[in-house]
Amino acid sequence: VATVDAVAEGVHFDGRFAPEDVGWKALAVNLSDLAAMGARPLWALCALAVPRGADPARLSRVGRGLAACARRFGVALAGGNVSRGPALSLTVTALGAVSPGRALRRRGARPGDLLLLSGALGGAAWGRRRGAPPEALRRQRRPEPRLALGRALAGLASACIDVSDGLLQDLGHLCRASGVGAEVWLEDLPLAAGLGEAARSQADLEALALAGGEDYELLAAVPPGRLSRALALERRLRLPLQVAGRITSGRGAVARGLRGERLRPRGAGWDHLAS
Amino acid sequence: VATVDAVAEGVHFDGRFAPEDVGWKALAVNLSDLAAMGARPLWALCALAVPRGADPARLSRVGRGLAACARRFGVALAGGNVSRGPALSLTVTALGAVSPGRALRRRGARPGDLLLLSGALGGAAWGRRRGAPPEALRRQRRPEPRLALGRALAGLASACIDVSDGLLQDLGHLCRASGVGAEVWLEDLPLAAGLGEAARSQADLEALALAGGEDYELLAAVPPGRLSRALALERRLRLPLQVAGRITSGRGAVARGLRGERLRPRGAGWDHLAS
Numbered sequence: 200v201a202t203v204d205a206v207a208e209g210v211h212f213d214g215r216f217a218p219e220d221v222g223w224k225a226l227a228v229n230l231s232d233l234a235a236m237g238a239r240p241l242w243a244l245c246a247l248a249v250p251r252g253a254d255p256a257r258l259s260r261v262g263r264g265l266a267a268c269a270r271r272f273g274v275a276l277a278g279g280n281v282s283r284g285p286a287l288s289l290t291v292t293a294l295g296a297v298s299p300g301r302a303l304r305r306r307g308a309r310p311g312d313l314l315l316l317s318g319a320l321g322g323a324a325w326g327r328r329r330g331a332p333p334e335a336l337r338r339q340r341r342p343e344p345r346l347a348l349g350r351a352l353a354g355l356a357s358a359c360i361d362v363s364d365g366l367l368q369d370l371g372h373l374c375r376a377s378g379v380g381a382e383v384w385l386e387d388l389p390l391a392a393g394l395g396e397a398a399r400s401q402a403d404l405e406a407l408a409l410a411g412g413e414d415y416e417l418l419a420a421v422p423p424g425r426l427s428r429a430l431a432l433e434r435r436l437r438l439p440l441q442v443a444g445r446i447t448s449g450r451g452a453v454a455r456g457l458r459g460e461r462l463r464p465r466g467a468g469w470d471h472l473a474s
Numbered sequence: 475v476a477t478v479d480a481v482a483e484g485v486h487f488d489g490r491f492a493p494e495d496v497g498w499k500a501l502a503v504n505l506s507d508l509a510a511m512g513a514r515p516l517w518a519l520c521a522l523a524v525p526r527g528a529d530p531a532r533l534s535r536v537g538r539g540l541a542a543c544a545r546r547f548g549v550a551l552a553g554g555n556v557s558r559g560p561a562l563s564l565t566v567t568a569l570g571a572v573s574p575g576r577a578l579r580r581r582g583a584r585p586g587d588l589l590l591l592s593g594a595l596g597g598a599a600w601g602r603r604r605g606a607p608p609e610a611l612r613r614q615r616r617p618e619p620r621l622a623l624g625r626a627l628a629g630l631a632s633a634c635i636d637v638s639d640g641l642l643q644d645l646g647h648l649c650r651a652s653g654v655g656a657e658v659w660l661e662d663l664p665l666a667a668g669l670g671e672a673a674r675s676q677a678d679l680e681a682l683a684l685a686g687g688e689d690y691e692l693l694a695a696v697p698p699g700r701l702s703r704a705l706a707l708e709r710r711l712r713l714p715l716q717v718a719g720r721i722t723s724g725r726g727a728v729a730r731g732l733r734g735e736r737l738r739p740r741g742a743g744w745d746h747l748a749s
Contacts (some may be wrong), residue, residue: 201476201519201552201553201567201569202553203519203520203521203553203554203555203565203567204518204521204555204557205521205523205555205557205559205565206553207523207558207559208559209560210557210558210559211557219625244476244477244478244567245478246478246480246521246565248480248563275701277476278476278477278478278741279478280478280479280480280565282479282480282482282485283482283485283560284480284482284485284560284561284563285482285484285560286559288523288559288563290478290480290521290555290565292476292478292519292567294476296496427572
């Protein structure tokens with residue numbers, strides 16, 4: 200399996216990022232895509248676009264962040280390209296291996312499957328705000344691809360996606376690909392610690408949790424008969440897992456509040472062409 | 475084998491390119507890398523960066539050029555990414571297959587090997603000039619990856635590279651990787667038809683031929699015992715092939731004129747960070 204993703208200055212990172220964070224994030228967001236496919240990462244290529252007058256020391260620090268992420272997750276940086284560009288950007292291609300027939304896809308979810316979500320939501324979106332605490336900043340700048348979880352879910356989950364654009368939007372992708380609907384319940388969503396107190400209002404909390412994006416958690420559909428095996432991964436991998444909703448025979452992804460009311464968070468999730 | 479390369483507006487293409495040319499070139503330059511490795515192209519990923527206010531009709535024409543190149547060379551466009559960027563750019567990753575042990579590399583050339591060059595040089599550099607004829611414009615905007623030649627040379631050539639940055643510079647890469655030297659003779663180089671008359675001076679001709687770049691021809695080192703088999707490909711593939719020099723036990727790539735004098739063309743070849 201292969202995936203490509205780009206991070207560009209002024210769009211995906213800004214001057215508040217340490218250069219090492221830029222390199223880390225450029226690779227990590229690709230590894231998250233491999234995780235969502237249940238793949239073992241093999242190697243990566245990096246196409247670097249460098250603006251005129253770029254500081255070589257800064258570029259070298261970007262490279263160190265890339266290398267740190269590669270070491271951490273056992274990926275070989277096998278090559279790449281350098282070219283002039285109007286702004287600093289890194290376009291990383293990551294290659295991974297998965298046993299034949301075991302690749303996780305967005306399609307395959309069936310009504311009745313339960314939705315399993317790793318980690319916590321909203322931290323990365325919180326990290327984009329001024330005054331965010333260190334843990335939220337780290338979540339946005341140094342995402343942790345859930346590679347071990349993805350590989351363990353291959354063979355258990357019926358479909359999987361990583362939450363990069365916001366929960367509702369990514370769940371919508373999974374629903375469309377699978378030809379199903381889905382419901383999640385706000386009360387069942389794992390939120391970043393402290394997010395409840397930090398949110399400006401209930402509507403803000405819903406927006407952060409349902410449409411925040413960049414958390415790079417995995418969202419998997421799991422048939423009920425395999426749920427206990429999937430939940431057992433929480434202990435083995437030391438990663439919180441939570442049942443956050445279920446697949447329905449409807450169409451589209453729906454979020455519901457305490458009284459079953461449909462929630463429509465502000466912001467439809469990450470818009471790739473908005474910034 | 476895998477390769478990644480980027481084309482960006484204002485660096486690798488400008489407003490004189492038809493949008494279809496941009497898409498074609500973005501993929502073709504990657505296929506040329508696969509050709510130089512002797513690989514059969516399988517599929518490609520395209521990461522598109524789109525500036526604010528980009529014309530959708532123009533993007534669609536870029537996509538048509540990409541698709542035309544993919545069809546022409548039997549590549550599947552398997553996926554990609556779209557993100558906001560400060561200028562239009564396409565970063566294409568191409569994946570190819572080659573039998574184990576048969577991949578052509580830059581290393582492997584040995585003293586005594588002959589240098590075989592496909593097609594003609596200087597046409598693309600000529601195409602960057604005002605008033606260039608249609609054939610030169612086409613060479614610069616719609617490069618033709620030498621895929622069939624590359625696959626045929628796997629098993630015959632000891633090393634190979636594509637001439638993307640200029641003959642002397644790319645030959646220098648091959649020499650460094652192989653730990654050898656090389657000599658080419660200007661009189662033996664195949665030049666684009668009409669280039670001799672179009673060049674402003676002898677020095678200009680040398681610069682176009684030796685340092686012009688973007689011709690995307692293949693330059694292969696071939697052991698003398700396999701030369702006749704390699705040259706027979708000219709007829710089979712209907713592609714001109716010429717012996718343009720030889721590998722030496724020296725260091726670095728040297729070009730020589732009629733009287734054996736060393737030529738030092740203006741411009742060291744394509745500088746990836748110059749534009």
